[in-house]
Amino acid sequence: MTQKLIIIGAGMAAGRALEHLFEVAPNAYDVTLFNAEPRGTYNRIMLSPVLSGDKVFDEIVTHTAEWYEENGVTPRFGEKIVNIDRSAQTVTSENGEVLHYDKLIIATGSNPFIIPLPGHDLNGVIAYRDLEDTNTMIALGDKPGAKAVVIGGGLLGLEAAAGLALRGVDVTVVHIMGHLMERQLDEAAGYLLRKALVDKGITVKCSANSKEILGENGKVKALLLDDGTELPCDLLVMAVGIRPSVALAAEAGLATGRGIHVDDQMVTSDENILSLGECVEHNGDIFGLVAPIFDQAKVIAKTLAGEEAAFSNKEVATKLKVTGCDLFSAGDFADADGREDIVFRDPARGVYKRLVIEDNRIVGAVMYGDTADGNWFFGLIKDREDISEMRDTLIFGPAYQGGSPLDPMAAVAALPDDTEICGCNGISKAQIIAAINDGAHTLDAVKSISKAGSSCGSCVGLVGDLLSFTLGDEFKMPEKEVVCKCTDLSHDDVRKLIVAKELKSIPQAMQELDWKTTCGCHVCRPALNYYMVCAWPGTYEDDGKSRFVNERVHANIQKDGTYSVVPRMLGGITTPNELRAIADAADKFDVPTVKVTGGQRIDLLGVKKEDLPAIWYDLGKAGMMSGQAYAKGLRTVKTCVGSDHCRFGTQDSTGLGIQIEDAMWGAWSPHKFKLAVSGCPRNCAEATCKDLGIICVDSGYQILVGGAAGLDLRETDLLVQVATEEEAIEVSCAFYQLYREGAQYLHRPYKWIAKVGLDWVKERVVDDLENRKALAERFHYSQKFYQIDPWAERAKQGVDAHEFAPIADFTKVEAE
Amino acid sequence: MSDFIEIGSINDIPLRGARVVRTHHGDIAVFRTATGNVYALDEYLPGKAGPLSNGIQHDEKVTDPMYNWVFDLTTGEALGADEGKVETYEVKCVAGRIHIAAKAVIPSVAAE
Numbered sequence: 001m002t003q004k005l006i007i008i009g010a011g012m013a014a015g016r017a018l019e020h021l022f023e024v025a026p027n028a029y030d031v032t033l034f035n036a037e038p039r040g041t042y043n044r045i046m047l048s049p050v051l052s053g054d055k056v057f058d059e060i061v062t063h064t065a066e067w068y069e070e071n072g073v074t075p076r077f078g079e080k081i082v083n084i085d086r087s088a089q090t091v092t093s094e095n096g097e098v099l100h101y102d103k104l105i106i107a108t109g110s111n112p113f114i115i116p117l118p119g120h121d122l123n124g125v126i127a128y129r130d131l132e133d134t135n136t137m138i139a140l141g142d143k144p145g146a147k148a149v150v151i152g153g154g155l156l157g158l159e160a161a162a163g164l165a166l167r168g169v170d171v172t173v174v175h176i177m178g179h180l181m182e183r184q185l186d187e188a189a190g191y192l193l194r195k196a197l198v199d200k201g202i203t204v205k206c207s208a209n210s211k212e213i214l215g216e217n218g219k220v221k222a223l224l225l226d227d228g229t230e231l232p233c234d235l236l237v238m239a240v241g242i243r244p245s246v247a248l249a250a251e252a253g254l255a256t257g258r259g260i261h262v263d264d265q266m267v268t269s270d271e272n273i274l275s276l277g278e279c280v281e282h283n284g285d286i287f288g289l290v291a292p293i294f295d296q297a298k299v300i301a302k303t304l305a306g307e308e309a310a311f312s313n314k315e316v317a318t319k320l321k322v323t324g325c326d327l328f329s330a331g332d333f334a335d336a337d338g339r340e341d342i343v344f345r346d347p348a349r350g351v352y353k354r355l356v357i358e359d360n361r362i363v364g365a366v367m368y369g370d371t372a373d374g375n376w377f378f379g380l381i382k383d384r385e386d387i388s389e390m391r392d393t394l395i396f397g398p399a400y401q402g403g404s405p406l407d408p409m410a411a412v413a414a415l416p417d418d419t420e421i422c423g424c425n426g427i428s429k430a431q432i433i434a435a436i437n438d439g440a441h442t443l444d445a446v447k448s449i450s451k452a453g454s455s456c457g458s459c460v461g462l463v464g465d466l467l468s469f470t471l472g473d474e475f476k477m478p479e480k481e482v483v484c485k486c487t488d489l490s491h492d493d494v495r496k497l498i499v500a501k502e503l504k505s506i507p508q509a510m511q512e513l514d515w516k517t518t519c520g521c522h523v524c525r526p527a528l529n530y531y532m533v534c535a536w537p538g539t540y541e542d543d544g545k546s547r548f549v550n551e552r553v554h555a556n557i558q559k560d561g562t563y564s565v566v567p568r569m570l571g572g573i574t575t576p577n578e579l580r581a582i583a584d585a586a587d588k589f590d591v592p593t594v595k596v597t598g599g600q601r602i603d604l605l606g607v608k609k610e611d612l613p614a615i616w617y618d619l620g621k622a623g624m625m626s627g628q629a630y631a632k633g634l635r636t637v638k639t640c641v642g643s644d645h646c647r648f649g650t651q652d653s654t655g656l657g658i659q660i661e662d663a664m665w666g667a668w669s670p671h672k673f674k675l676a677v678s679g680c681p682r683n684c685a686e687a688t689c690k691d692l693g694i695i696c697v698d699s700g701y702q703i704l705v706g707g708a709a710g711l712d713l714r715e716t717d718l719l720v721q722v723a724t725e726e727e728a729i730e731v732s733c734a735f736y737q738l739y740r741e742g743a744q745y746l747h748r749p750y751k752w753i754a755k756v757g758l759d760w761v762k763e764r765v766v767d768d769l770e771n772r773k774a775l776a777e778r779f780h781y782s783q784k785f786y787q788i789d790p791w792a793e794r795a796k797q798g799v800d801a802h803e804f805a806p807i808a809d810f811t812k813v814e815a816e
Numbered sequence: 817m818s819d820f821i822e823i824g825s826i827n828d829i830p831l832r833g834a835r836v837v838r839t840h841h842g843d844i845a846v847f848r849t850a851t852g853n854v855y856a857l858d859e860y861l862p863g864k865a866g867p868l869s870n871g872i873q874h875d876e877k878v879t880d881p882m883y884n885w886v887f888d889l890t891t892g893e894a895l896g897a898d899e900g901k902v903e904t905y906e907v908k909c910v911a912g913r914i915h916i917a918a919k920a921v922i923p924s925v926a927a928e
């Protein structure tokens with residue numbers, strides 16, 4: 001006998017459940033289908049292509065009026081059910097009609113979550129849920145200059161944003177978390193996704209908190225963030241998540257939690273009422289993706305047909321439906337003990353793949369840019385297959401066992417044709433490739449024909465890559481020294497690519513330059529950090545955690561874990577007051593050793609780490625600042641007493657030394673940089689073994705460079721003689737800047753000069769006056785951001801306070 | 817007494833940062849890696865390495881600031897050509913607070 005089945009809700013879950021029901025029990029039920037939306041079942045997932053214009057609504061309708069008629073379903077669309085009477089087994093529709101049921105399916109789905117921000121009820125604030133929302137967004141595209149803000153950088157929010165952008169709307173995505181789609185993607189894939197969206201003209205703001213929606217005449221005008229930023233908009237789309245729609249079920253007295261409680265057979269706490277889809281809660285899980293819901297549809301059909309079936313929740317995979325943003329995520333990719341990563345990056349194609357391995361099984365996969373193998377990896381996750389046999393080639397996918405290694409040329413291949421490869425001679429990538437195509441098949445030939453790489457030589461690595469890339473196996477690259485095991489690139493390559501590709505963070509550089517490890521090592525992190533400090537003064541955020549401990553805590557670590565403290569004394573000049581303050585500090589902090597250094601400073605050795613801020617505070621009160629005796633940067637300017645006191649002195653060497661140190665302190669460089677100024681050729685300040693030394697003579701100032709008195713002993717070479725103090729200072733700053741911009745990390749100037757040649761340095765600093773001025777200006781610009789006393793910041797403003805104090809001290813706790 | 821003792825908030829240690837816990841039998845370094853995992857290891861390998869809390873972190877590893885030994889934070893083992901191991905201690909995070917195994921810090925428990 002035919003039973004009465006009433007279904008509340010005609011979403012995708014109900015549509016699929018009916019299909020299965022008619023398969024397994026064609027004539028068992030007389031079905032009435034209620035839907036609050038004035039239409040039948042359509043593929044809600046495909047609203048995004050409708051929004052973007054790839055599809056029209058009719059194409060995504062899954063169940064037509066004819067289908068309902070053929071299968072004997074009575075549609076009641078646009079009609080809400082307002083009440084369920086379980087004892088009478090009836091439902092009441094909004095116009096008061098009461099209908100009897102034998103079985104009832106609740107498929108009310110979910111409601112979009114609206115953040116209760118002030119102004120959330122303004123006109124023009126919508127969710128992204130149904131065809132009405134979609135049509136509102138489409139209509140906005142017809143308005144010239146329209147602006148929209150999307151709150152939520154998850155799957156739905158990004159699809160809304162991409163669709164709006166395609167409709168010509170100026171879109172900003174506001175996301176509260178640090179990177180997009182944080183539930184599905186790790187940081188690296190989030191970065192690539194963000195980049196692709198920015199390329200589409202979408203503005204993306206992460207770590208952004210919404211504060212208030214501003215309106216005018218009842219209509220949305222702008223979104224105000226809690227940092228005070230105002231984002232003007234004509235439409236505000238909230239896509240921050242969904243809540244199961246449980247009100248009707250709860251009012252009927254069914255067991256509910258976050259969703260309507262169902263058992264494995266999809267039956268609620270009332271045996272005649274079943275439920276499925278986004279409104280249910282099963283074993284504590286709720287559902288937002290279609291795959292498990294379609295499984296529920298199968299189970300519910302069998303339950304209604306009286307067959308055995310049980311639902312169990314399985315792994316799900318996610319794909320984003322935005323043209324040009326190909327991403328895939330499945331399983332669990334959080335870091336945890338015993339988990340390892342296999343990472344593949346191809347920056348030229350914007351590809352990132354990461355597999356998370358645990359006990360020889362893949363437990364998670366994130367892919368961006370090339371997701372062709374996603375389903376294969378997903379299968380391995382679901383089947384918990386042992387991958388130890390194919391581990392070496394796993395990341396290349398099913399078709400590629402025992403494949404070739406990554407393409408080291410990828411980063412170079414991706415550069416635009418007009419990128420300047422040789423900065424000395426202004427030669428672009430296209431010009432070099434033209435030279436190669438004209439027959440220059442060796443490095444030397446390219447150098448002589450195009451002039452690229454013929455000056456300082458720092459671009460030779462990139463020129464070599466271009467030869468390999470253009471000629472293939474015909475060109476054999478000479479061995480080059482790579483930065484570390486994390487990359488195939490040399491220091492010169494990395495420096496040039498950071499500038500050419502405008503790389504402004506360490507994670508970005510590692511992705512774009514194809515780093516082989518997830519987050520580098522103690523060799524490459526400090527180098528990358530310095531290169532960015534140098535390339536982007538004022539915009540790069542210095543990463544202290546990528547610095548050696550001395551530069552992080554601004555003191556020199558000693559063998560017993562204590563630190564040494566050296567206050568700055570410009571030009572080696574001090575005062576009785578400073579000496580008294582140093583003596584008092586040494587007493588107060590029980591400093592075991594006080595030593596005069598080779599650089600004419602006073603070193604307080606053996607200071608406990610936790611005392612550093614306090615001793616700096618005392619020294620700071622006496623007017624002293626950090627001497628940066630720990631820095632890969634400007635160290636000291638030694639001077640002799642000069643013409644003020646010495647009968648041989650030709651110029652005021654002390655005064656010049658003070659001026660130079662005053663201009664240069666605080667600067668970071670590839671390695672330490674030491675100077676000295678001697679007042680006459682007797683050279684009491686020992687200027688001829690410094691990185692830069694000045695010898696005063698009657699006719700002016702001899703500027704000497706490239707000395708060393710460490711592991712190597714080297715006398716300086718004469719760079720130039722100038723007539724005035726101003727010129728001496730300008731040449732010194734220009735030379736320092738040229739070294740800062742060109743040398744590889746941890747190379748002192750003498751090593752760098754040996755590589756580029758003194759003549760090359762002279763051309764830039766001595767002969768070309770305009771270039772000298774430009775270098776000095778770049779140096780002074782950079783100094784605006786780096787001449788900050790790190791001691792004062794830490795002693796007075798509490799910067800990095802966590803570095804100095806223990807988190808807990810149990811030596812003061814009595815044992816029980 | 818409880819097996820774990822609270823030492824502070826997770827926010828007391830920045831990502832890729834480390835802090836020290838002082839105990840009667842020496843310092844313990846508590847690390848928080850880029851991915852947010854927390855580990856506790858002895859600060860020193862006497863005569864060989866340390867203070868490890870001053871090192872540079874990368875992945876679940878730290879490089880010793882003195883001699884560039886690299887230690888695996890999950891096991892305390894020195895990696896590469898160097899041989900040695902620092903003691904590791906159980907830590908867990910509950911509701912944003914870091915807890916360390918009590919026997920790591922309280923001598924009477926350690927003696928049991």
